[in-house]
Amino acid sequence: MIEARGLTKRYGDRTAVDGISFTVQPGRVTGFLGPNGAGKSTTMRMLLGLDRPTAGTVTVNGRSYADFPAPLRQVGALLEARALHPGRSARDHLRWMAASNGLPVRRVDEVLDMVGLTDVAGQRVGRFSLGMGQRLGIAVALLGDPPVVVLDEPVNGLDPEGIRWVRTLTRQLATEGRTVFLSSHLMSEMALTADHLVVIGRGRILADCSMSQFIADHAASYVRVASPQRGEVADLLRAQGLDVAVHGEELHVQGLDAAAVGELVGRNGLLLHELTLVRSSLEDAFMTLTAASVEYSAREQTPAGALR
Amino acid sequence: MTDTVTLDPHRNVPGVRRPGFAQTLRAEWIKFWSVRSTVWSIVALVVLGAGLTVLVCATSADDLADGSAGEAAGSFITWGMTIAQITAIVLGSLVVTSEYGTGMIRATLTATPHHGRVLAAKALVLTGTLFVVGTVTAVLGYLGGNWFLEREGIGLALGDEGVLRSLLGSGLYMAGIGLFAAAVGLLVRHTAAALAIVLALILVIGNMVVLLPGAWGEWATKLMPGNAGGVVATPVSFNPDLLDPWVGFGVFCAEVAAVLLVGYVVFRRRDA
Numbered sequence: 001m002i003e004a005r006g007l008t009k010r011y012g013d014r015t016a017v018d019g020i021s022f023t024v025q026p027g028r029v030t031g032f033l034g035p036n037g038a039g040k041s042t043t044m045r046m047l048l049g050l051d052r053p054t055a056g057t058v059t060v061n062g063r064s065y066a067d068f069p070a071p072l073r074q075v076g077a078l079l080e081a082r083a084l085h086p087g088r089s090a091r092d093h094l095r096w097m098a099a100s101n102g103l104p105v106r107r108v109d110e111v112l113d114m115v116g117l118t119d120v121a122g123q124r125v126g127r128f129s130l131g132m133g134q135r136l137g138i139a140v141a142l143l144g145d146p147p148v149v150v151l152d153e154p155v156n157g158l159d160p161e162g163i164r165w166v167r168t169l170t171r172q173l174a175t176e177g178r179t180v181f182l183s184s185h186l187m188s189e190m191a192l193t194a195d196h197l198v199v200i201g202r203g204r205i206l207a208d209c210s211m212s213q214f215i216a217d218h219a220a221s222y223v224r225v226a227s228p229q230r231g232e233v234a235d236l237l238r239a240q241g242l243d244v245a246v247h248g249e250e251l252h253v254q255g256l257d258a259a260a261v262g263e264l265v266g267r268n269g270l271l272l273h274e275l276t277l278v279r280s281s282l283e284d285a286f287m288t289l290t291a292a293s294v295e296y297s298a299r300e301q302t303p304a305g306a307l308r
Numbered sequence: 309m310t311d312t313v314t315l316d317p318h319r320n321v322p323g324v325r326r327p328g329f330a331q332t333l334r335a336e337w338i339k340f341w342s343v344r345s346t347v348w349s350i351v352a353l354v355v356l357g358a359g360l361t362v363l364v365c366a367t368s369a370d371d372l373a374d375g376s377a378g379e380a381a382g383s384f385i386t387w388g389m390t391i392a393q394i395t396a397i398v399l400g401s402l403v404v405t406s407e408y409g410t411g412m413i414r415a416t417l418t419a420t421p422h423h424g425r426v427l428a429a430k431a432l433v434l435t436g437t438l439f440v441v442g443t444v445t446a447v448l449g450y451l452g453g454n455w456f457l458e459r460e461g462i463g464l465a466l467g468d469e470g471v472l473r474s475l476l477g478s479g480l481y482m483a484g485i486g487l488f489a490a491a492v493g494l495l496v497r498h499t500a501a502a503l504a505i506v507l508a509l510i511l512v513i514g515n516m517v518v519l520l521p522g523a524w525g526e527w528a529t530k531l532m533p534g535n536a537g538g539v540v541a542t543p544v545s546f547n548p549d550l551l552d553p554w555v556g557f558g559v560f561c562a563e564v565a566a567v568l569l570v571g572y573v574v575f576r577r578r579d580a
Contacts, residue, residue: 026315045414045579045580048414048418049417049418049421050414050417050418050579050580051579051580052579065418065421066421066422068421069325069326069327070324070325070326070327071418071419071420071421072418072419073321075418077418079411079414079415079418082410082411083410083411083412083413083414083415083418084410084411084412084415085339085343085406085407085410085412086410087343087344087345088339088342088343089342092338092342093342093415095338095342096335096336096338096339096342096419097335097415097419099331099334099335099338100327100331100332100334100335100419100420101323101324101327101331101419101420102323102324102325102326102327102331103321103323103324104321104322104323107321107323140415144321145319145321147315176315176316176319177315177316178315
């Protein structure tokens with residue numbers, strides 16, 4: 001379990017993380033979602049004892065990271081920026097890490113095999129592709145077989161096969177009862193992997209809820225209705241107190257699911273040509289939620305001189 | 309799905325339960341020897357240190373023998389080390405700055421979140437290696453260079469004053485100057501900057517402070533790290549006005565310790 005309480009990080013005038021509190025429970029995948037510059041990596045660095053919080057605390061299973069005698073056995077981390085020397089082989093990188101925490105060398109070969117890098121283990125990591133580097137980073141995270149796994153943008157640079165592999169792996173780690181904390185700026189990826197979401201924007205928590213709760217709260221849905229008797233259907237539904245909007249030939253109905261709308265219309269002897277539940281994507285929901293907190297955004301281009 | 313999943317407590321891989329300094333030292337040792345720059349620096353140190361000593365003895369043996377050089381043979385028998393120290397500086401600097409240049413420092417500190425222990429292990433690996441390599445290099449240079457000196461009848465025996473001391477002193481000075489560069493590297497976190505500062509201090513400023521007027525110039529020259537520490541590495545110093553070998557080396561060690569201490573304090577306080 002990971003617990004952040006009033007966690008704050010300031011760099012001069014800029015507040016990167018602004019008094020956030022959240023809990024990451026074991027046995028499920030918790031997604032840490034936010035646009036670039038929202039404070040995800042800073043939070044993760046504080047969690048790993050690399051950056052000192054300006055205020056507040058973050059603990060793993062009740063202890064500060066630096067208090068673990070063998071931290072790699074407790075917390076496995078994939079750091080966002082590649083924390084590797086390009087001239088060292090993948091195997092040597094894992095060897096020194098294993099040695100530092102008193103792990104047997106045998107474990108190095110196990111994790112290399114687990115991430116599929118056995119054949120290139122002797123190559124210098126400077127020659128690795130982005131995807132291979134990410135796999136090595138995940139091998140590092142799994143080295144100590146830790147109960148808590150923290151992955152910063154694990155699918156960055158991975159091909160579709162690699163993305164699916166990470167997804168399966170993280171799900172499996174959670175099923176085994178581990179605490180899995182996964183950051184991403186891609187809502188679509190989170191939707192497929194995470195059970196629980198912590199959404200951050202401009203250093204503040206915007207949402208902390210289960211994925212299904214997030215969908216219910218933030219992804220707007222309506223029933224699209226097409227009918228040759230459009231006017232009558234609209235009147236009928238409005239009479240039930242539903243919110244009906246007319247969009248050309250279609251009606252957009254909110255407040256009732258598709259089945260209930262269909263039954264209502266059928267009972268009143270009216271015809272239907274189309275009845276569809278439309279859900280705005282999670283991506284849209286995420287965009288709406290974080291729109292105000294995006295640090296850098298591309299402006300809509302205005303043609304020169306158009307203002308006057 | 310959040311309830312009743314518990315992780316198998318016996319899942320953990322075997323190994324040392326409470327790793328300590330020995331494990332950190334082992335990790336730093338693996339790191340040190342698994343990059344090519346270490347091997348290249350050490351090869352360069354041996355080749356320059358021993359090779360240049362032999363070369364300078366071979367070319368000046370006759371002038372030394374007939375007195376026309378106006379110098380003592382003891383000033384030449386470890387001469388290559390004054391150039392070889394550049395590679396010790398490069399190696400010492402890289403041990404620290406390459407971690408910052410590549411982001412490795414974050415992996416290092418997540419594996420061992422104890423700044424003091426990491427720094428001590430790094431320092432021990434670096435100085436231990438440089439002491440052994442530096443001493444061996446000086447001995448090789450002595451054996452090769454002395455062969456030419458003996459042909460002219462001015463050979464130096466190991467028992468002659470300062471000879472044995474200068475061979476061990478070469479190892480000590482290489483270790484010290486490497487650690488000095490590492491400490492500067494810890495402060496500036498940039499390879500080129502660390503090298504520029506240390507090389508300028510040792511090779512340029514160290515030789516120019518003599519231009520300062522009067523006692524100022526005299527003492528600045530004596531106390532500059534390269535001048536104070538270097539005397540122990542040669543049986544007879546070219547400059548007779550420097551500190552005595554062990555006094556100078558003591559001053560040098562204090563200077564290295566001071567920079568290292570500042571580096572450590574900054575290292576502890578700074579975000580990685």
